[in-house]
Amino acid sequence: xxxxxxxxxxxxxxxxxxxxxxxxxxxxxxxxxxxxxxxxxxxxxxxxxxxxxxxxxxxxxxxxxxxxxxxxxxxxxxxxxxxxxxxxxxxxxxxxxxxxxxxxxxxxxxxxxxxxxxxxxxxxxxxxxxxxxxxxxxxxxxxxxxxxxxxxxxxxxxxxxxxxxxxxxxxxxxxxxxxxxxxxxxxxxxxxxxxxxxxxxxxxxxxxxxxxxxxxxxxxxxxxxxxxxxxxxxxxxxxxxxxxxxxxxxxxxxxxxxxxxxxxxxxxxxxxxxxxxxxxxxxxxxxxxxxxxxxxxxxxxxxxxxxxxxxxxxxxxxxxxxxxxxxxxxxxxxxxxxxxxx
Amino acid sequence: xxxxxxxxxxxxxxxxxxxxxxxxxxxxxxxxxxxxxxxxxxxxxxxxxxxxxxxxxxxxxxxxxxxxxxxxxxxxxxxxxxxxxxxxxxxxxxxxxxxxxxxxxxxxxxxxxxxxxxxxxxxxxxxxxxxxxxxxxxxxxxxxxxxxxxxxxxxxxxxxxxxxxxxxxxxxxxxxxxxxxxxxxxxxxxxxxxxxxxxxxxxxxxxxxxxxxxxxxxxxxxxxxxxxxxxxxxxxxxxxxxxxxxxxxxxxxxxxxxxxxxxxxxxxxxxxxxxxxxxxxxxxxxxxxxxxxxxxxxxxxxxxxxxxxxxxxxxxxxxxxxxxxxxxxxxxxxxxxxxxxxxxxxxxxxxxxxxxxxxxxxxxxxxxxxxxxxxxxxxxxxxxxxxxxxxxxxxxxxxxxxxxxxxxxxxxxxxxxxxxxxxxxxxxxxxxxxxxxxxxxxxxxxxxxxxxxxxxxxxxxxxxxxxxxxxxxxxxxxxxxxxxxxxxxxxxxxxxxxxxxxxxxxxxxxxxxxxxxxxxxxxxxxxxxxxxxxxxxxxxxxxxxxxxxxxxxxxxxxxxxxx
Numbered sequence: 001x002x003x004x005x006x007x008x009x010x011x012x013x014x015x016x017x018x019x020x021x022x023x024x025x026x027x028x029x030x031x032x033x034x035x036x037x038x039x040x041x042x043x044x045x046x047x048x049x050x051x052x053x054x055x056x057x058x059x060x061x062x063x064x065x066x067x068x069x070x071x072x073x074x075x076x077x078x079x080x081x082x083x084x085x086x087x088x089x090x091x092x093x094x095x096x097x098x099x100x101x102x103x104x105x106x107x108x109x110x111x112x113x114x115x116x117x118x119x120x121x122x123x124x125x126x127x128x129x130x131x132x133x134x135x136x137x138x139x140x141x142x143x144x145x146x147x148x149x150x151x152x153x154x155x156x157x158x159x160x161x162x163x164x165x166x167x168x169x170x171x172x173x174x175x176x177x178x179x180x181x182x183x184x185x186x187x188x189x190x191x192x193x194x195x196x197x198x199x200x201x202x203x204x205x206x207x208x209x210x211x212x213x214x215x216x217x218x219x220x221x222x223x224x225x226x227x228x229x230x231x232x233x234x235x236x237x238x239x240x241x242x243x244x245x246x247x248x249x250x251x252x253x254x255x256x257x258x259x260x261x262x263x264x265x266x267x268x269x270x271x272x273x274x275x276x277x278x279x280x281x282x283x284x285x286x287x288x289x290x291x292x293x294x295x296x297x298x299x300x301x302x303x304x305x306x307x308x309x310x311x312x313x314x315x316x317x318x319x320x321x322x323x324x325x326x327x328x329x330x331x332x333x334x335x336x337x338x339x340x341x342x
Numbered sequence: 343x344x345x346x347x348x349x350x351x352x353x354x355x356x357x358x359x360x361x362x363x364x365x366x367x368x369x370x371x372x373x374x375x376x377x378x379x380x381x382x383x384x385x386x387x388x389x390x391x392x393x394x395x396x397x398x399x400x401x402x403x404x405x406x407x408x409x410x411x412x413x414x415x416x417x418x419x420x421x422x423x424x425x426x427x428x429x430x431x432x433x434x435x436x437x438x439x440x441x442x443x444x445x446x447x448x449x450x451x452x453x454x455x456x457x458x459x460x461x462x463x464x465x466x467x468x469x470x471x472x473x474x475x476x477x478x479x480x481x482x483x484x485x486x487x488x489x490x491x492x493x494x495x496x497x498x499x500x501x502x503x504x505x506x507x508x509x510x511x512x513x514x515x516x517x518x519x520x521x522x523x524x525x526x527x528x529x530x531x532x533x534x535x536x537x538x539x540x541x542x543x544x545x546x547x548x549x550x551x552x553x554x555x556x557x558x559x560x561x562x563x564x565x566x567x568x569x570x571x572x573x574x575x576x577x578x579x580x581x582x583x584x585x586x587x588x589x590x591x592x593x594x595x596x597x598x599x600x601x602x603x604x605x606x607x608x609x610x611x612x613x614x615x616x617x618x619x620x621x622x623x624x625x626x627x628x629x630x631x632x633x634x635x636x637x638x639x640x641x642x643x644x645x646x647x648x649x650x651x652x653x654x655x656x657x658x659x660x661x662x663x664x665x666x667x668x669x670x671x672x673x674x675x676x677x678x679x680x681x682x683x684x685x686x687x688x689x690x691x692x693x694x695x696x697x698x699x700x701x702x703x704x705x706x707x708x709x710x711x712x713x714x715x716x717x718x719x720x721x722x723x724x725x726x727x728x729x730x731x732x733x734x735x736x737x738x739x740x741x742x743x744x745x746x747x748x749x750x751x752x753x754x755x756x757x758x759x760x761x762x763x764x765x766x767x768x769x770x771x772x773x774x775x776x777x778x779x780x781x782x783x784x785x786x787x788x789x790x791x792x793x794x795x796x797x798x799x800x801x802x803x804x805x806x807x808x809x810x811x812x813x814x815x816x817x818x819x820x821x822x823x824x825x826x827x828x829x830x831x832x833x834x835x836x837x838x839x840x841x842x843x844x845x846x847x848x849x850x851x852x853x854x855x856x857x858x859x860x861x862x863x864x865x866x867x868x869x870x871x872x873x874x875x876x877x878x879x880x881x882x883x884x885x886x887x888x889x890x891x892x893x894x895x896x897x898x899x900x901x902x903x904x905x
Contacts, residue, residue, distance in 0.1 A: 051529050071532045078533040082632065084526035088548035097544075098534040142530075149534065 001060075002027040002185050003048070003153055008057030010043055010209075017043040018054070019209040025153070025202075028183040030176070032196035035206035036232070041189045042157060044206075048187065049155050050074050061152060077146030077184075081158040083138040085130035091117075091141050092126040098149035116144040119178065136167035143175065147184065154179070156188035160195060172198060193233050197221065205229050212336070222268075226336040230266040237272070237305050239265045244330075247301045251330040263332045269295070269308040273324035274315070280322040284315050298323075363722070363809040370719030370809075371731065374712045378734055380761075382777050385749035386741065392752050393600035409601045418585040419605065422566045425497070425581055426609075429504040429565040430558050436505065437512025437557060438550070439649050444513075445520040446546065448636040449647040458654040461661045462507050464881040466838040466855040468570030469874045470503040472862065473660035475575065476667045476871070481674045483663065495577030503571040506657055508561040515560060519553020520546070525634035538642060552620050559617035563610050567742035569841040570855065574862055582606045583841065586744050590845060596752060603745040614740035661878075668871035683872040688861055694852040695876055701772045701853065702836035709776035709783055710829045714821075717787045718813050721799075739781030743841030750774050751845045766848050774846060775836040783828045790824030791817075823895050830888035834881050 003025040010018040018040045025031050033041040046052040048059055050071030059066045066074060077098075085094050095116050096109040104112075117123040120140040130138055139159060146154060159175070160168045176199050179186050190196055196203050197217045204214040205228075213220060213229045224230035227238060241260040244251050255263060274282075274296070282300035296315060298305040300323060315321070396402045409415045440459060444452055462470060478484050478494045485491050492498075523545060531541050569583040576584055582602060590599035636643075667673055671680045686692055716735060720728045738746070754765040764770040776783075794817060802816045818825070840855035847856045854877045861870035 049529075049533055051532065071529070072535045072537065074533070075535070076533050078530060080526040080530065082524060082526050084524055084530045086527060086531070086545060087523075088545075097531070097536075101535045101537075101540060145530075145534070155533075 001025075002029070003061045003187075004059070005044065005048060006058045006060070008044065008047060008054045008059075010040075010047065010052070010055050016209050018047075018057075021057070021206075021209070021211055023204055023211065023214065025185050025187060027185055030179050030186045030188070030199055030201045032200035032203045033187065033189045033206060034193060034196040034203050034232070035191065035212075037191060039206040040209040041191075041206050045155055045157055045187060045189045048153070049076055049078055075149070075152045076155055077149065077151030077153070078155045079139070079142045079146050079157065079159045081161050083130070083135070083142050083162075085138055085142055085145070087130055090127050090129055091122075091133070094130070094141060095145045095148050097145065102149065112148060116148055120144045120174070134167075135163050136171060139163065139171060140174075143178070147178070147182065151184060154184045154186040156186065158189055158191070160190070161192070175199065197233070205232065207232075223331060224266060224333050226334045227264060227266070228336050230331070230333045231337070235269055235306060237265075237267045237269065237302075238333075239267065239302050241265070243302055248325065251325065251327050253327055254330060255332045262335060264335050266331045266333045267325060267329060269306045271325065271329035272305065272307045274307060274309065275322045275324065276315070276319065277322035278320055280320040282321045282323050284317050284319045284321065286317060287315060366809045367719055367722035370715045370813075371723050371727065372719075374716035374719070374735075375731060377712060378777075378780075381773050382738055382741075382746075382780070383734070385746070385753040388753045389600050389603055389745065389749035392597050393604045395597055397597075405597050405601045409598060409605070414580070415585065415602065415605070418580045418582050418602075421579055422582040422606075423609075425500060425504065425579075426562045426566040428501055429508060430561045432501065432505045433508040433512045433561045434516070434554060434558050436653050437509055437516050437561075438554065439646070440509070440513045440653060441517035441520055442546070443646045443650040445517055446634065446636055447643045447646045448638040449643050449650075451647075455650055455654055458658050459513050460510050460885075461657060463510050463834070464838070464885065465661065465664075465874055465878045466570050466840050466858060467503075467507045467568050468574045468840065468855070468859060468862070469664055469878070470506045470660055471499070471571045471573075471575035472858075472867070472871060472874060473662075473664045474499050474503055475867070476663045476673070477660060483674075486674050495575055496579045499575040499577070500571060500579055500581075503575050504565045504568060506660055507568065507571060508564045509653075509657065511560050511564060512557045515557040516550060516553045519550045519556070521633070522553075523549040523634070525632040528634060538639065555620045556617055559613045559620065563613050563617075563742075566606065567610060567744065567841060569744055569844060570859065573859060583742070583744050586748060587844065590748060590751075596748075599748055600752065603742075603748050606742050607740075607745055610742050611740045618736075664871045665875055665878075667868060668875050670868065673868060683868040684876075686857075686861070686869055686873060688857065688864065688866065688869070690852060690857070692876070694857040695854050695873070695880075697768055697851070698837060698854040698877075699880060701768050701775065702833045704769075705772040705775040705836045706829045706831075706833035708772070709780070709832045710825055712776070713780070713784045713787045713828060714818070714825060716784065717791050717821075718809075718817060720788075721791065722809065735784045736781050738777050738779075741778075743778050743839060744844075746774060746778055747842040747845040750842075766851060768851060771843050771846050771851075771853060772836070774842050775839060776832060778839065778842045779832055779835045783832055786828050786831065787821060787824050790821035794820050823892055826888060826891050826895065830884055834884055837877060837881050837884070 001024045004023070006022050008018050008021045009016075021040070021044060023031075023033075023044070033044060035041045043052060047054050047057075050066065050069060050073075054067075061074075085091075086097065089097065092110075092113045095113045099109045099112060113126065114123070117126060120143060122137060122140055122144075125133065125137060125141070130141070133141065139162075143159070156175070160171060163171065172195060188196075188199065200217055202214065203217055203220050205212045205220060207228050213225045215223075220229060220233050224233060224236075230236045230238065241252075241255070241264060244265050251265060255265075282298045282305070284296060285299055285304075286297045288295045293308050293310050296307045296309065298307060298321065302323075305323075391401075393405055394401050394403060396404045440455065443449070444455060474482075474494055476482055478492055478499070480491065480494075482494070528541055528545060531545055536544065566581070567583060569587065572579075572581050572584045573587070580588075582605065586599050586602045586606065589595045589602055668683055669679045669681065670676075671678045671682070713735075716731075720731060723731070750770065754761050754770060756762065764773070798816055798820070799812055802812045807815065838855060840859065843853050844856055844859075847853055852860070854873065858870045858873050858877070861867075861873060
């Protein structure tokens with residue numbers, strides 16, 4: 001364990017932002033804190049950075065407790081959604097600021113700044129001011145500024161959320177590459193599951209101030225443990241136990257032994273096979289063409305279903321289809337959502 | 343287009359749609375424009391012409407030669423500049439301490455600080471001077487209690503009075519610059535290892551530098567153009583504002599007054615110009631900026647809280663002593679309390695207070711309407727008209743109240759034009775108040791207009807609403823908070839202003855601030871204090887009324903529109 005948070009609890013008045021949260025980051029690992037807004041992920045990141053205090057709980061790095069260390073003594077790097085470059089300093093001054101604080105020699109700072117500007121592919125911007133830069137450029141500079149001092153941990157607070165789709169995709173792969181090359185343990189907060197899937201070695205999925213599930217992106221996508229995770233990580237067809245029992249009882253074999261209301265079936269749209277069949281039980285309601293795939297909405301004995309296919313299958317609305325669902329593709333998840341809503 | 347529609351209309355054929363929008367836009371721009379020309383440009387031209395009119399009625403520079411050759415003028419100029427500089431330095435330092443305390447430190451009682459710091463704006467400037475005399479004068483509290491006699495009339499008294507008077511502006515301007523910086527920027531610096539001192543030096547100071555510069559120029563202008571404090575506590579320390587007064591009122595030498603006025607105008611215009619430039623450099627709020635919420639840091643916050651408390655006490659004590667003194671039977675000999683000073687013995691009694699309230703209401707209502715018209719019109723006016731008009735609308739702020747007042751007396755006390763009919767009327771005082779504060783009112787409304795999405799207007803337009811309907815149904819509700827602010831701003835300034843109106847009052851028609859000055863001149867200092875308290879009560883009530891209305895509007899806007 002490189003960095004750990006143990007039993008962190010934080011309340012803002014009556015609002016519980018973090019409820020006994022424990023997480024861990026290994027050396028060199030890229031971890032994403034994923035969850036909807038208000039789930040406590042940003043609070044957790046700010047506590048790790050030292051920008052907020054816990055009501056109880058401990059943050060440790062390499063076994064050393066950080067609780068009494070102010071943010072400026074922790075030696076971390078941070079990048080915010082809002083770029084937050086120093087408006088009165090040039091790009092080079094921004095990147096070199098951390099080294100200047102540490103009393104580095106001028107030529108040493110200049111060399112490091114040059115190196116970092118090459119790394120983020122913006123060597124021509126050294127003497128510009130932040131206000132002259134695009135959002136994507138500002139965020140690259142913010143990234144360069146954060147890693148300039150070889151931080152013990154890199155913290156990214158929704159760094160891509162303010163950017164355009166294209167810039168976001170570019171910077172996403174660059175962050176990934178940079179992190180791999182430098183091996184800096186990184187914790188990123190995001191509400192974008194696609195971003196988390198693409199970047200993370202490990203995803204920590206949070207809701208209502210607690211960790212719902214932590215694991216590899218594959219784990220979370222293919223083996224969600226709760227309805228919340230199944231829903232939040234991509235789209236899924238969620239079907240109640242009694243419907244499965246009536247229509248396709250062979251899917252029950254993987255179901256844990258528990259009351260009907262506790263678990264529901266989760267079937268990913270790409271795991272339903274469709275075969276044209278005049279006697280089929282399912283009917284095509286609508287088809288949306290999404291370029292590389294088709295999204296098909298069906299009415300079936302299982303209820304309305306969403307299916308995604310790459311195949312050329314020329315279905316049209318009203319067509320009758322037979323459904324094929326393999327038991328290993330039916331994941332039973334704990335129904336944590338209805339309970340929370342009620 | 344008008345060429346085509348007009349003949350067709352008169353020939354009896356159904357007129358091609360009369361372009362009501364264009365006509366209305368023309369009225370919107372035209373009426374305020376006529377006002378600005380008649381009541382600002384024209385008087386300013388007159389004051390200039392009079393400054394170059396010699397004794398024998400010829401044009402020439404002999405007045406200037408005479409003024410520039412007199413030692414009195416140079417002394418007043420030197421005093422004005424020294425006083426302006428010293429007040430600026432002191433106000434900006436103190437203002438920075440307060441603003442930094444309010445926006446960058448963590449301690450309790452900030453609402454109280456905010457409330458105390460605006461107090462000087464509620465009263466005519468000369469109230470600071472009155473308060474200082476009660477506190478530090480020969481018969482002042484300090485001398486009575488500790489036997490420390492000091493000479494309060496002159497440089498030091500005037501410096502303190504001016505500083506207290508300019509402080510609210512300095513705090514507001516510097517504060518506005520301090521909130522500009524995103525909290526995340528500080529957090530980034532913190533995580534990078536910057537100590538609080540470094541953050542202050544590397545982030546706060548650079549971010550505030552344009553605010554500081556801006557505040558410095560505003561304070562400088564306020565100080566060198568203020569008349570009330572200089573008149574009451576300046577003593578022998580003559581400044582340009584009192585010099586104009588003594589030329590005009592004392593020696594009835596209008597042309598010489600005009601020359602001194604022009605000389606006072608020069609530094610003011612220069613300072614105003616630089617200030618506008620500095621403001622443009624300040625930059626805008628970053629998008630989705632996070633408000634900085636300071637965490638309690640004893641080493642920083644305890645001394646800052648102490649300094650804030652001290653400054654607030656100074657501001658408060660000067661106002662409070664005026665309030666207290668207004669009830670004291672015979673300061674300092676008989677300190678028992680009485681209401682007798684509220685029975686004003688000067689001719690006219692409270693009539694000038696009532697007339698001032700009426701004048702202020704009229705100036706506020708008429709002024710708000712005019713700047714609204716102008717702003718609506720500017721949205722539709724062609725750029726070649728809109729731009730010079732905007733410059734014109736922003737010009738009055740550069741003109742000291744004394745100079746504007748002098749320009750008015752020179753213009754309207756002359757039988758050469760029918761405008762003479764306005765001379766000596768309350769209407770003219772209302773007009774001079776409005777044009778004195780025209781720029782601030784105009785800029786406030788323009789700020790509101792800039793936030794109005796043009797899509798809103800276009801949507802209404804495409805639904806078939808004409809300009810009149812758009813103005814009433816779409817624009818007015820949207821900028822209502824700004825209009826309310828402008829109304830109360832004009833009302834409150836009109837209630838307390840002295841410099842512009844001091845020349846326009848007559849024995850039959852006085853306003854509150856002038857009455858206070860006359861009471862003080864007549865040695866009825868306690869009555870002057872009592873009268874000041876009445877003015878402050880009216881202005882404070884107006885301020886609270888404004889806050890209540892704005893809060894009400896804000897709440898309604900928050901709960902969504904009601905169809």
